[in-house]
Amino acid sequence: MTSQARAPVVPAANDGSAPSRPTVAALWLALAAVPDPEIPVVSVAELGILRGVEWDAADPATLIVVVTPTYSGCPATELIATSIREALAAAGVARVRLETRLSPAWTTDWMTPEGRRKLREYGIAPPGGTGAAVGAAAIDVAGISPLRRAAVPVVCPRCGSLQTRLLSQYGSTACKAQYRCLDCLEPFDYFKPH
C-alpha cells in the first residue's frame, strides 16, 4: 500500500499570499538543509520524512509541517522536530504546527536519488530493492531459509565489490544492517530497504 503514496508536492512559485510571508517553496528549501541527526550527510527532505509544508488556511500566520517518522522507536524523531522548528524560526516563521503522520508508513522508496548518492559517498550502502515489499509480502513458508535469504548482494560503498557478507541485521541504528566487504575487507553499514 505504501508504494502508491504520493510524493510531497513542492509548489514552484509564490502561492499568492501576502508578500511579507515566505513562500512555501522557500521554506521547503530552508527545511531541506535540516540534517538527519543520526546520518548528518542527508537532510530530512532527502530521507523522505518531510511530507508536507503549507500555510494553515484557517490561520495564515501558522505553518503546518507534516513529518512521517522512519521507525516507530527512532530516537532521532524528537531532535528532528526541534531542528525543524529552529530552521523555520531562522527563516522568519514564528508559529509552526508540527504534525506527525503515520499512514502511509515511511518507506526507503521515498529517499531521493541525491540522498542515496550522499549515503554511498558517506560509506553507507543505500537501500536496494523496494521498501514496499518489506511490509506487504506474504509469508513464504515453503523452503524457508533465512540465512540464505539474508544473503542478497549488497554493493560495498567503498570499492564497489558485490562480494559482501551480512554481519548483523542491526547496526548503529535500527535502520541499518552491518556488512563486511570480502574484497577490501572493510566493514560498512547498509541502509535496509523499509
Place this chain on the structure above:
Amino acid sequence: MDPAAPRDEALFQYLLRLGDTPLILAQRLGEWVGRGPVLEEDIAQTNVGLDLIGQARLWLAYAGEVEARCAPAGRDEDQLAFLRDGGDFRNLLLVEQPNGSFADTIARQFLFDAWHLLLLRALADSGDARIAGIAAKGAKEAAYHVERSEDWVIRLGDGTDDSHARMQAAIDDLWMYTGEMFTPDAVELGLVEAGIAADVRALAAPWRQRVDAVLAEATLAAPGETYMQRGGKQGVHTEHLGHLLAEMQVLQRAYPGARW
C-alpha cells in the same frame, strides 16, 4: 451514558494489550544492554527493543485518548507505563518470562516475532484507521525482527551439541506460553465482530507452519501437545512481571511526577 462507551471500554482494554506486550518485551531486551554475547548482538537486541518501545508508545498514547472518552480522565502513555500495578498490565505471559541464556531470549523472541508479524499484518486491515496505521508501520519493523530471530534459532539449533540442547530446552520451556496468543476472549471477539480487532484464531495455522519450518531447519523438535498457560491478557501474570515492573517503574515510584 454515551452509547459508544461500552465499545470504547473494550477498545481501551484491547489497546492496552497491544501496547503492554511490546512494552514489557522491550524492557526485557533492555536488560541485555552491555551483556550481549558479541557487540553486534548487543546492539541488535536493543535496536529491536527500541522498535518495540516505539510501537508501545503509539498504542498506549491511543489507549489514553480512548480512555478519556469512556472514563473520568485519560492517562498519557507514561502514566500508563509507569503508574499501573502488575494486575493492570495486559501483556502476554510469554514476553514477561526472564531472559535466561541467549538461547532462552532468542526462543522467546522467535515465538513472539512470528506471531507479532502475523498480528500486525492482520491489524493493518483494521476498520479503525489509527490501529491500521500503527500496525502497518510496525509490520515493516517486525518483518526484520523475525528474520533475525529465525536466523539465530537455526544457527543455535543446528550448531554445537551445547547450543542445540539449550535451544531445544528453551523452546520446550516456553511452549506453554504460546497458547494464549491464539485464544481470544469476549473483549477481543466483540471487537473482531466490529471489524476492529484481529481474530487471533486465524493466526494459529500460519504461525505453526512457519515455526515448524524453522524448527525443522534448525534440527529442533516441535513440542507436542501440552497444557497452555493463560491469563496475561486478563491481568493474571506469572511471578516474574512484578520484579520487572519494580525495576522499570522505580523512578516514577520513588519520585512521582519526575520529568527529564
